[in-house]
Amino acid sequence: MDFNFSDDQEQLRDAVRKWVDKGYDFARRSATEAAGGFSRDAWEELAELGLAGLYIPEDDGGMGMGPVEGMVVMEELGRGIVLEPLAQALISGAVLSAHADEATKENWLPRIAGGQAIVVLAYQERKARYRLDQCAAQAAASGSGYTVTGEKSVVPVGDEADAYIVPAQLDGKIALFLVERAASGVESRGYGLQDGSRGAEVVFDKAAATLITKDGLAALEHAVDVGIAATCAEAVGVMDKTMDITVEYLNQRKQFGVTIGSFQALRHRVADMKMQLELARSMSYYATLKLNAPTAERRQAMARAKYQLGVAMRFVGANSVQLHGGIGVTDEYIGSHYFRKLTQMEMSFGDTMHHLGEVSARMQDTAGVFA
Template identity: 75%
Template sequence: MDFDFSDDQEQLRDAVRRWVDRSYTFERRRAAVKAGGFDRTTYGELAELGLAGLYVPEDQGGMGMGPVEAMVVMEELGRGMVLEPLGQTLIASGVLGAYAPQDLQDAWLPRIASGDALVVLAHQERRARWRLDVSETQATESGGAWQLSGTKSLVPAGDEADAFLVPAMAQGRLALFLVEQGGGVHASGYVTQDGSRAAEVKFDKAPATLVAQDGLPALEHAVDIGIAALCAEAVGVIDKTMALTADYMNTRKQFGVPIASFQALRHRMADMKMQQELARSMSYYASLKLNAPAEERRRAMARAKYQLNVAMRFVGQNSVQLHGGIGVTDEYIGSHYFKKLTQMELTFGDTLHHLGEVSSRMQDTAGVFA
């Protein structure tokens, strides 16, 4: 199988990497965290690069690209720990383009592609954990108009978003709706552990537009787009964490020599390198399976997220150990990569959740005795 990237994909990677290196410095990120964890100006810069329109068709003002291009972009944004939730934009544009009525696509996809509208997925509830088929949010219809009532937690940039994709129970089944920020929507924002912004969003008879009556397949697809994007972003974070750790070991001296010369620490770095490459290969796997049939896609995402979770925890924790005390100080950039990896492990399902998903989706012929 050919894993080489095309010239267009490499040019896209170079463009995003140059923006991260030149424009998204650690100091700019720290300032954004202090200001609340989301910067509309920065998001506008991503849109100017065309990144908000990656999944939007060209006739809707987007770039009409696919999962591999999204993977390339998210890797580079991961290197810079970019706070703005581009992964949510990929979710919104992918789901609206695949499931929404044409008039809803015409109304929102061009605005998403231009960066004028930020649409995020609001699906998590306190009692649901990571189960997608559990929702206490209710939707009611009256005179052809829908209203939603319920609360969603940990909504990315929830108090800054222009609209939400919201799963809710409607007439006894899970449906997916688009809800605009405004009347009936109350968002309480806060900064999360990794410096990004999230919110608790309460819907109180909020006007809603139906995206998909059979909402569970659309929601599963939305989460799978998010998992693939997160896996790619995690690879970028891991790459940078490894580079920082190697540089520190080559400059930090003990007993008059760099600690990189100590065999035990070199073995630790070798183990981290193994996890880094496993993470990369499974991120490729996730992106390549994103357009597969639903059951195959869901199985692939669970496998990929499980392996990425293991790699994120291993690389993050061992990086701190190899740095020593400086590895957890706020002034040092490495501690922020560690916090990023820790939070990403819990996003869209933690390690045990996805191990359970992999187990439940194993075929009858799986196992050494098959």
Template identity: 70%
Template sequence: MDFDFSDDQQSLRDAVRKWVDKGYAFERRRAIVAAGGFDRAAWGELAELGLTALTVPEAYGGLDQGPIDAMVAMEELGRGIVLEPLAQAFIAAGVLSQHAPEAVQAAWLPRIAGGEALVVLAHQERKARYRLDVCEAGAGKTPTGHALTATKSIVPTGDQADAFLVPAKLDGRIALFLVERNAGGVATRGYGTQDGSRAAEVRLAPAPATLVAADGLAALELAVDIGIAAACAYAVGVMEQTCAVTFDYLNQRRQFGVPIASFQALRHRAADMKMQLELARSMSYYASLKLGAPRDERRRALSRAKVQLGQSMRFVGQQAVQLHGGIGVTDEYIVSHYFKTLTQLEMTWGDTLHHLGEVSARMQDTAGVFA
């Protein structure tokens, strides 16, 4: 069995890495953070690379590639801690292509593929605490379709997006809807997040909506699992670059007339960072490979991956700061931004403790052995 990346996947990696190195330098990222945490021009550049079309079906103008290709792209974006939410394009493409009626697919998938429409998932509510089955948003039928009343929190680039995928209860059951941001009854309040990206509170009071899936919970679970896999891949890229910068610093910083990389205790800590990176990488691969599995198997796999990634992100980020000393927490030095990104990623799509509980609840008769 061949576990190597294909030539096309290697070319994709090279193209994204080249753009990150030359087109998304740390100085540009700092300017985007200062301007609010999202740059439509950078989003357009991702579209020009074909990344927004990567997982869109070919029939709707996409490249019809799979989860592994998406993983490759997200890893490289993680190296540059790119702020623009490409994962949301993967989520929208996956949910719409598998659950939406053909008319909705035809209206939105070509626009997502071309980067013309940024469609983001708006599912978090204050009382949910990562649980997908907790939903206070309500939907009702109207003469022209449906209307939603909802308040959703921490919506990625919510005040800049073109549309939202919103779960809400319809006739006592969670359904999934698409709401355009410029529709009547939609209000957004944007703000910066800890890692420099942008999010918003979204209030629908009420707002016209298009039904995407009557079985909204299944569609929402798929959306979150795609998001987890993308976050895992992105985190691997962040950790890889964090390790590289830290190891370079250990070789350059001198104490007692020698590089501190020669100190055995620090070498052991660097080795532990590398080990955690490789554990995270293998579980990120596992997560992406399991996206096409049946629902229960997929959900178990993604929670397992998020547990390992959460542990690795915390360890690598904290060790990088400690090995750098004071400079590691200064805003002018990139390691502090890696650390903030890893810290926020650990809590995104459910923190480590939440997913440890999910793994435990799904353990059944395997007694912890991964079947």
């Protein structure tokens, strides 16, 4: 199998890396975090690069690209620990393109691709514990449309988004709806998250909603799997940069008149970190290549990848802090922000223990060995 990237993919990587290096330095990120964890200006710059429409067909104003391009982009954004949740644009673009009717596509996809509309997935509930089939929110028919009632937690930029993709029970079955933030009956309360980004609690009280699909559980699984693949790729970028920062520090910090990077025990620790990074990278590739596979195969692959990425994120992050010493957890030092990001991502779209359970539940006669 050829794992080399095409010229177009390398050009895409180069364009995103240049934007991160020149347009999203640590000072801008810190200012964005201090201002609340989200910048509409930065979001529009990402859209100008075409990234918000990466998974949206060209006929709908997007770039019409696929999972590999999404992986390339998310890796580079991870290297810059970009606060703006581009993964949500990938999710909304993929879900609406695959499951919505033509009128909904025409209304939302061009605006998502152009950066004029931010549509985010609002699916987490307090009692669900990462289970997608547990949904307390309720939907009901209302005239020619629908209304949604319920509460969703930790919604990315939930108080800044223009609309939400919301799962809710309809006639005893989970359906997927699109609800505008400006609709009557929608209330949001924003707050900062551990990694410096922004989340919100969102309450729907008979809020007007547009039906995306009545086969909501399958569409929700698709949405979350897009999010898992994006998170895995982003985590590889975060760990890659964490490694660079750590090695740079070891080659500068001195003890007993020599750089600590010359100590054999510390070099072994760095080698172990590198092994975890490369294992994570290979599993991110695996998740990306399985994103368009049949549902059962795709779900199994995402659980495997997210579990392994969770293990690697914890190992690389913890060892980076330990190799730095006290400075590794100070807010003024950039390395601590990478550690916080890894900690946050380990819990996104299901934590490591949840996905270990998912891997176990999906084992067949092969006992988890790839067929």
